[in-house]
Amino acid sequence: MSSGNKRVVILGGGTAGWIAANLMAKHWEQAGFDITLVESPNIGIIGVGEGSTPPLKEFMDVIDVKEEEWMHECNATYKVGIRFNDWSVKPGFNTYFHPFYSKCDDHTIPAFFHNSFLIRKGVDLEGLPDHFFLGAQLAEKKLAPLPPENFPFETSYGYHFDSGLLGKFLAKVAARRGVKYVQATVNQVLLDDVGNVDCLKTEEGETIKADLYVDSTGFKGQIMQQTLKVPFLDFGQSLFNDAAVVLPTPQGDNPRCQTTSTAMKYGWRWDIPLTHRVGNGYVYSSRFCDADKAETELRETLGLLDSDVEARHLKFKVGRVENHWVKNCLAVGLSQGFIEPLEATALDMVQETVVRFIEAYNKGDYSQADRDAFNERISGRFDAVRDYIVAHFRIVSRTDTDYWRACGSNEKISDSLRQILTSWVQGRNITQELESQKLDVYFPNISWNCLLTGKGIYPEKSQLRPGNEKAHKYKMADIKKFIHGCSLNYPSHKARLAELAKAS
Ligand SMILES: Cc1cc2nc3c(=O)[nH]c(=O)nc-3n(C[C@H](O)[C@H](O)[C@H](O)COP(=O)(O)OP(=O)(O)OC[C@H]3O[C@@H](n4cnc5c(N)ncnc54)[C@H](O)[C@@H]3O)c2cc1C
Incomplete structure (x- = not known):
């Protein structure tokens, strides 16, 4: 990378902007870059996005922040996976758990794959993911994913947190690393002769100039979409959801360590x-459903019909920009695209975008080939996440509303997803399919297996035969005992949260 005081301006102080600021400040600490984050005092952050995947822990490790420092301050809890309720009407499959990976699972994964493969060949075996993974036990027993040192089997986990508080916390960490903060509303983005961003003009009368601009202005995509006119590729044909209504409820003194996703009449x-x-x-x-109807259904479900707790309504568009790095601008966060939050993948995408960008930028020649390779990589990730989320809706067995009937019969899915689903129902090993499409790096085989088995994409029970001894080579009682034994090493979630509160 060429050294010198390169100026970087990050426009937007939502979670995406602050993650970008922290990663850039850390990675470019020695390079002497001058990093400024500009945030409007008048335009708020989106204020949702409170569940993560395991890479958020890596992010905190990279920026040298310990759980004791941030978790209590951001009202955070641990997340060991996601429970999906009411997505399937198939008997025995109305609920399933998708865990984050634990090293202990290496002992039970062969049994899970063996069973799920043979069930598809017509053998009657146990095939629900809940029975094979430690994460499901940790969630059920409300255990924190932090075993003692003498139990050296690492367990991946994510977090739940208050997004507003996390932004404020990350702003403090960035300031410690020298990131400057300016409150101003940008009302003009000016380009130079060759189409690079030349400067930002603010309502307050300032001109802000940089070598590199990061657009993290949320859904409006002020630089990338509005000024550089980078096309937005709409995923609405395969993902129908475009709105959300949000309502808080009180927490007890023993929070769960899982996200729960429950299918509703017109979404989840x-x-x-x-x-x-x-x-x-x-x-x-x-x-399929207007805002009032959605709010009433949510209130009914939460027992809040007579409550005066105010609901927030949001609209969103699903899709991504055609390119994420264009000219001297990088789009990060909602400004680069959004896929509905069923797997809480948005912040992971932010991290991946920034980390890969830093790698590419560090090469120093900023060639079109570097940009193309970077854009292809990030777009590939978006499309792979989209397909995994689309699969949730495409394989659904609910038919109780026109919404679910439309989801289950939607033929506007990618060829890649079609091949995976075909491979599964034809009883083939989808590992090969995922590897040949190079998709296993995004959602690994195990995630696809959890999704498909959890939703009961198996032959009907009446079509299954008992199977011989070889088919029953893994004993469920042994697996249960093993997982139970492993779970005894984990502390209670409640106790760990109390420890964090005390340490802060
Ligand atoms: C319904 C819903 C649920 C979600 N759930 C999850 C989840 O569980 N997990 C997950 O990882 N993600 C989730 N997300 C996504 C997540 O909310 C976002 O990825 C994350 O909050 C980052 O948002 P952002 O920083 O890109 O945008 P925002 O939070 O919208 O921030 C935009 C920033 O830009 C600034 N700005 C805008 N225009 C200007 C201007 N002209 N001048 C100066 N400043 C400006 C604003 O002041 C603000 O600071 C969810 C999203 C939605 C819609």
């Missing part, structure tokens, strides 16, 4: 446990 709702409240949001399709 999240339940995200923080230490001080539970975040609830109903993600639905405005084509």
Whole structure:
């Protein structure tokens, strides 16, 4: 990378902007870059996005922040996976758990794959993911994913947190690393002769100039979409949801360590446990349900019909920009695209975008080939996440509303997803399919297996035969005992949260 005081301006102080600021400040600490984050005092952040995947822990490790420092301050809890309720009407499959990976699972994964493969060949075996993974036990028993040192089997985990507080916390960490903060509303983005961003003009009369601009202005995509006119590729044909209604409920003194996703009449709702409240949001399709109807259904479900707790309504567009790095601008966060939050992948995408960008930028020649390779990589990730989320809706067995009937019969899915689903129902090993499409790096085989088995994409029970001894080579009682034994090493979630509160 060429050294010198390169100036970087990050426009937008939502979670995306602050993650970008921290990663850039850390990675470019020695390079002497001058980093400024500009945030409007008048335009708020989106204020949702409170569940993460395991890479958020890596992010905190990279920027040298310990759990003791941030978790209590951001009302955070641990997340060991997601429970999906009411997505399937198939008997025995109305609920399943998708865990984050634990090293202990290496002992039980062969049994899970063996069983799920043979069930598809017509053998009657246990095939629900809940029975094979430690994460499901940790969630059920409310255990924190932090075993003692003498139990050296690492367990991946994510977090739930208050997004407003996390932004404020990350702003403090960035300031410690020298990131400057300016409060101003940008009302003009000017380009130079060759189409690079030349400067930002603010309502307050300032001109802000940089070598590199990061657009993290949320859904409006002020630089990338509005000024550089980078096309937005709409995913609405395969993902129908475009709105959400959000309502908090009180938290007890023993929060869960899982996100819960429950299918509703026209979409699904999240339940995200923080230490001080539970975040609830109903993600639905405005084509099938209006805002009032969605709010009433959510209130009914949460027992809040007579409550005066105010609901927040949000609209969103699903899709991504055609390119994420264009000229001297990088789009990060909602400004680069959004896929509905069923797997809480948005912040992971932010991290991946920034980390890969830094790698590419560090090469120093900023060639079109570097940009193309970077854009292809990030777009590939978006499309792979989209397909995994689309699969949730495409394989659904609910037919109780026109919404679910439309989801289950939607033929506007990618060829890649079609091949995976075909491979599964034809009883083939989808590992090969995922590897040949190079998709296993985004959602690994195990995630696809959890999704498909959890939703009961198996032959009907009446079509299954008992199977011989070889088919029953893994004994469920042994697996249960093993997982139970492993779980005894984990502390209670409640106790760990109390420890964090005390340490802060
Ligand atoms: C319903 C819903 C649920 C979600 N759930 C999850 C989840 O569980 N997990 C997850 O990882 N993600 C989730 N997300 C996504 C997540 O909310 C976002 O990825 C995350 O909050 C980052 O947002 P952002 O920083 O890109 O945008 P925002 O939070 O909208 O921030 C935009 C920033 O830009 C600034 N700005 C805008 N225009 C200007 C201007 N002209 N001048 C100066 N400043 C400006 C604003 O002041 C603000 O600071 C969810 C999103 C939605 C819609």
